Amino acid sequence: MDTDNLRLFVMAAERLNISAAGRELGLAPAVASARLAKLEQELGVELLRRTTRKVSLSLEGSDFLPYAREILAQADAGRAALGGTEAGPKGTLRFAAPSSFAQLHVMPLLPLFHEAYPDLTLDLRLSDTRFDAIEGSFDLALRSGPLSDSSLKGRKLADDARVLCASPAYLDAQGTPGSPSALDGHQLIAWSNLEPRELVNAAGETARLDPARMICRTIVDDGDAQREATLAGAGVSMNSLWNVAHEIAGGRLVRVLPEWKMNDRSVLWLVYPRTNVLTPKTRIFMDFLIRHLADRAGWRG
Numbered sequence: 141m142d143t144d145n146l147r148l149f150v151m152a153a154e155r156l157n158i159s160a161a162g163r164e165l166g167l168a169p170a171v172a173s174a175r176l177a178k179l180e181q182e183l184g185v186e187l188l189r190r191t192t193r194k195v196s197l198s199l200e201g202s203d204f205l206p207y208a209r210e211i212l213a214q215a216d217a218g219r220a221a222l223g224g225t226e227a228g229p230k231g232t233l234r235f236a237a238p239s240s241f242a243q244l245h246v247m248p249l250l251p252l253f254h255e256a257y258p259d260l261t262l263d264l265r266l267s268d269t270r271f272d273a274i275e276g277s278f279d280l281a282l283r284s285g286p287l288s289d290s291s292l293k294g295r296k297l298a299d300d301a302r303v304l305c306a307s308p309a310y311l312d313a314q315g316t317p318g319s320p321s322a323l324d325g326h327q328l329i330a331w332s333n334l335e336p337r338e339l340v341n342a343a344g345e346t347a348r349l350d351p352a353r354m355i356c357r358t359i360v361d362d363g364d365a366q367r368e369a370t371l372a373g374a375g376v377s378m379n380s381l382w383n384v385a386h387e388i389a390g391g392r393l394v395r396v397l398p399e400w401k402m403n404d405r406s407v408l409w410l411v412y413p414r415t416n417v418l419t420p421k422t423r424i425f426m427d428f429l430i431r432h433l434a435d436r437a438g439w440r441g
Contacts (some may be wrong), residue, residue: 141179141211142175142179143183143211143212143215144165144175144177145176145178145179146179146208146211146212146426147165147212148161148162148165148167148172148175148176148179148427149176149179149187149188149201149205149208149211150205150208150212151164151232152172152176152188152271153163153187153188153197153201153205154232154263156194156195156196157195157198157209158173158176158190158195159172159187169179176188183204185196185198185200185201185204186198186200186201186341187200187201188201189206192418196247204316210219213279213419216231216419216420216421217418217419217420218368227313229257229259229260229419229420229424230259230260230421231259231260231261232260232261232262232263232422233260233261233262233263233279233280233421233425234263234265234278234279234280235262235263235264235265235278235279235280235281235282235408235425236264236265236266236267236278236280236281236282236339237264237265237266237281237282238266238267238268238282238363239266239267239268239362239363239364240268240362240363240364240367240383241282241363241382241383241408242264242266242282243364244265244382244383244386245382245433246264246429249295249428249429249432250262252432253425253428254406256428257424260421260424260425262425265278266361267358268361268362278412278413279412279419279421279422279428280298280410280411280412280422280425281410281411281412282297282408282409282410282411283408283409283411284300284380284406284407284408284409285300285404285406285407285409285421291335293411293412293413293418294409294410294411294412295409295410295426296407296408296409296410296428296434297407297408297409297410297429297430297433297434298382298407298408298433298434298436298439299406299407299408299438299439299440300381300382301379301380301381301401301403301439301440302378302379302380302381302398302401302404302406302407303378303379303381303384303395303396303398303400303401303402304323304349304376304377304378304379304395304396304397305335305370305376305377305379305387305388305393305394305395306370306375306376306377306394306396307371307372307373307392307393307394308391308392308395309373310327310373310375310376311375311394311396313373314326314327316394317395317396317397319347319397320339320347320348320349320397320400321347323349323353323354323355323374323376323396323397325353325354325355326354326355326375326376327354327355327356327358327375327376327378328351328354328355328356328359328375328376328377329355329359329360329366329369329370329374329375329377330351330354330356330358330359330360331359331360331361331378332359332360332361334351334352334356335351336348336349336350336351336352337349337378337402337403337404338402338403338404339397339401339402339403340400340401340402340403341399341400342399346403347400349378354376355375357374357375358374358375363379363380365384366379366383367383367384367387370384370393371392371393372428376396378402380406380439381439381440382408382436382439384396385436385439410429410430
């Protein structure tokens with residue numbers, strides 16, 4: 141199977157545009173169409189449906205796409221292992237991450253990354269909704285929590301300490317809690333499932349944070365929205381330190397019960413499907429993020 145034709149298929153599937161994919165590979169539109177037709181003839185299926193108005197993936201093309209990506213990844217990794225490429229890494233890297241984290245910490249690094257690796261394109265899929273790294277065919281993804289999914293491999297990026305905070309105006313009006321039990325009756329900017337959480341202090345003592353004992357008039361599932369509501373004085377909220385460290389340092393937010401944090405041992409992981417070869421482009425971006433973001437002092441709690 142011709143890997144050049146596979147690469148053309150993957151690029152056309154990602155762009156839903158055969159001519160654009162061909163141009164990136166230096167192929168005339170007629171040549172690109174002919175190569176895709178040859179690949180389809182070889183496989184005995186229609187991979188891309190063409191009409192005069194648009195291109196779309198067929199069901200068979202959608203099923204075949206992750207395998208095509210894997211074949212190309214294996215080929216690229218093999219050439220890299222043998223020193224078979226003189227140029228730097230090329231192509232598109234698909235990276236999924238929570239929108240809140242990416243906007244604060246990944247986007248400011250993009251000019252530096254693109255300057256160092258001008259032939260790499262980052263296809264960023266950003267959402268605070270949990271995703272499936274395998275179903276989404278991502279090369280690399282950022283997850284928070286324990287790495288319990290056996291289908292994934294990963295490297296630790298940083299600890300994800302989660303703390304309570306509020307605005308100075310809210311605390312001036314409602315009072316500053318001096319103990320976990322003093323949170324009862326305070327307004328809480330709550331997480332969507334409203335489940336109780338456990339707090340822990342440096343001495344190892346634990347306490348229960350129960351939304352049912354607080355006033356929950358605002359429930360959010362987005363980190364940016366939670367931070368902004370807290371800044372506006374809507375109540376006490378639980379936030380990852382990476383999301384509010386700048387505001388706390390500037391005095392716009394205040395740690396509530398600063399000796400306590402969530403007892404969830406949450407960690408930021410860079411993960412990729414266990415079945416994938418760790419391609420040079422994936423390793424480069426992973427190392428880049430770890431070099432610039434790992435172990436930031438303001439995130440340790």
